[in-house]
Amino acid sequence: MFDNHHSVALVLINLLGLAGIVVWYFQGRGRPMARLIVQILFFAGMTAVLWLSGILPHWVAETDLQGAYLAKSARILWWIHLAWTLVGFVRLYIVVDHRPREARLLQELVVAIIYLGVALSITGFVFGVPVATLAATSGVVAIIVGLALQNTLGDVFSGVALTLGRPYTLGDWIMLGNGTEGRIVETTWRSTHLLTAASNIVVLPNSVLAKLSLTNLSRPDERQLISVNVRIARTQAPYVIEGAMREALGNCERIVKDPAPLVALKDIDAVAIGVDLFFCVAGPANRLLARNEVIDSVHRHCEANDLSLAMPPQSYAILLPATGDQPQAKLMRSAGAL
Template sequence: MTYVFNPTYQLLVLASAFAAVHLLASGRTFIFASHTILFAALTAVLVSHGIEPYQTTAQAPGGLWVKLFYGAAKATWWIGGALMLVSSVRLFLIFEGRPREGRLVQDLLAGLIYTGAALSIVAYVFNVPVGTLIATSGVIAVILGLALQSTLSDVFSGVALNLGRPYSVGDWIILDTGVQGRVVETNWRATHLLNGTNDLVVIPNSTLAKSQLVNQSSPDETHGVTLTVRVITSRSPTQIQQVFSTILLGGRHTLREPAPLVTMGEMDGQSIGVELAFRVADAGQIITAKNEMLDLIFRHLKAEGLALATSVPNLGVPLNITSIGSAAADPSDQHDAIRDVPLFAALTENELNLLTQGVTRKTYARGTEIIHQGEKSGALMVVTRGVVIVEKELGNSRIELNRLSPGDFFGERGLLMGAEEPGFIRALSQVSVLEITSEDLSKILHARPDLADDLGATLAARLDAEAEYGVATPSMRRPLTIAHRIRHLFQL
């Protein structure tokens, strides 16, 4: 067979194109298509000129440069084929639509492909028996294996974890050592977690493979939360259970399905245990939901005149009855109910007396529409008991905007801005409210004008929360703008 080595420039162009695509291109589909086209062109050029890179042939005729070119051409073909196969693995080998989680398997196959290409070059370019080479390299492999024992343990543990899939990128896991966090990356040697304080925790795969772990994101993202408190038995267990059922209604981070549960626990002569069980959307909301629920327990128990009971176990110390709030807390006391509102917490006794002179109490049965969507409220209403929900009607469905518990208020936008309510305000349980008229609020605002800024900030925060539903426009959500309108309305 006569070899004509005139495709030199074509091979140089194709080899350069392979290198450019491999180093500079982005996008797996583009890289795979480019590698496939270049490999096909390279094969056509070599075969058309009598060069068969996949055959073991005798030494090429010609001088030294011709022999070097012949070997380089065949080696380029094998490298190009390996690049094409690896790019196909990167493109098509994806587990459940999550390419990052299949990275270890992709890398393993890519390593096998490159190893095969290297052995093929040794066999078909240099005409060296591959079997002898593998046998000779066995001793070296043993030495390297002993030297890299820890690293290899991490590597194979990573492969086992990836194939077993006890967790995925994005899952929140807890180890038996107490370490917990969200999985952000898995690689050959370690798994990276982002913990609750936003710190990166790097755990070797061998350590992770030996650990007991809890996947809080499997089989779904929702996570169960339980809280246990003890309440003095100043009322019947049924009444106490109803109070805690109302408390669960007020949780804004609590899922409604499955429904939260109240379980009454052990009871003695002075107290009874109550366990609250509810679910949140994902493990990242556990802390927020717990904090919210503890705050709701405090507010509702105070509103109902109930108290927590504490005890010191195993020491024979009697129960210590701890009242929530002041010892003389009375749920019917309008003065204390107004002070429980953070907005009015800094008012003096004289200012509180001035504010409560015209206050009236109203009670609404469960399911009552207190204010309709689009209606302008003429009073500021402070919730003293129960839970109120704000829902916006869109077509045939309603979207929840907010939930209010004792200490919260509503009706402020109609009173302070002359604006309509964004949704229906409805009683989720039996609800008691205190109505503060415009005249009574005006007296306090003139005595303490800085309350206008606090009211503006509160209303702006609510408008921000409602903005995602298209309820509020950006111009309405500026605290200083709202405060200015309040000052202008009340002539402060």
């Protein structure tokens, strides 16, 4: 039978463990720091009682039924509080690091490993089940389950790899190699959800996402460079055209001013001068409205400066000499049809 010293220690450990569970429950998830402090205090108290009594958490001499129950319950509670304390540190780190949602996959993986390790420890140290034999049997079952859930496990591990690699974070706007683009609104074990510009949700399996080339449009910031090509009839000098286009860009409110928009005279021929307008927008969602504003501003400034837009080169009409028995006449053909 247990001596009085060990019996008191085991009873005290059980009381501390049960009290810790009650206090932990009423703390709630909204106070992670207070919850962790409570977990540490109760776990430290239980550990101190074990150490002062000379009792090891993985071995206690059991000689009677009452002592066996006390010892088992005390050790189970100690291992449970150990798991909760470790999980509390993990979750507190995620909250302090200010990325609780985007690191959810990694957090859940670490928490699952902690609970699995504690469950195996309780099984082996408390109930005396040979863990090696259990692990071997579980390995065969794991192989069968792994083959049956091959695609699902591929999504899970791809999600973990994407979380660790961090090519994007929650809220980033990304563009995939297949042309799909949108903002990251949710990541789960199996898939990543994109909110597109058309307000649709695209669900991409993580294994598919990991194989596609990806452009993060939000890094280093969301500003994007856009170009608009304009052809102006050669009725004015190039510097007049450049000044009019620069003024047109300067009057647009939906484009950013830093960096400043640029006007590049790209080419010139007998009919027109090609102009490229370069400007930045605050983010991908602003591209359409900004482009519309620039085109409207260019049209208004062309009218104000007596400029006219030129036709594209493919629509030029050229003169060909008359052939054969035809009279000397001017034949008009489209350059695109030659």
